[in-house]
Amino acid sequence: MGIRTKKIKTFTKRDIVKHVAQLRKSDLTTSAKWVDDIFSAIRDIMMTADPALRIEVRDFGVFEVKQTKSKPKARNPKTGEIIQVPPRRKTHFKPSKLLKKFLSQPLVHTIIDQK
Numbered sequence: 001m002g003i004r005t006k007k008i009k010t011f012t013k014r015d016i017v018k019h020v021a022q023l024r025k026s027d028l029t030t031s032a033k034w035v036d037d038i039f040s041a042i043r044d045i046m047m048t049a050d051p052a053l054r055i056e057v058r059d060f061g062v063f064e065v066k067q068t069k070s071k072p073k074a075r076n077p078k079t080g081e082i083i084q085v086p087p088r089r090k091t092h093f094k095p096s097k098l099l100k101k102f103l104s105q106p107l108v109h110t111i112i113d114q115k
Helices: 013-024 029-048 097-102
Strands: 052-055 063-068 071-075 083-086 087-095
Touching: 013 029, 029 052, 029 063, 087 097
Parallel strands: none
Antiparallel strands: 052 063, 063 087, 071 083
């Protein structure tokens, strides 16, 4: 018998807007504008990374843009041709101590309990 996998719950920006509206006791339009502005600001700052930067949000985590090294001997899997991959940028998120502590706690439910 195979192990049943549960579908992962996905939260969208709309869900975040609803949550912010409840926290701030405001309407969805105002909260949507606020959430859009925050995400736009983070995205715009990250897009200015040349070559790297760090955005620290206390009690949440750190967003980083890091530069990767070039790879002079990468191989194209389709053709087998050796190619050079230039350096590029990648994103990384490191959770805060508070968030990391919460996420490191053991899960209450196990696979056996779900049967």
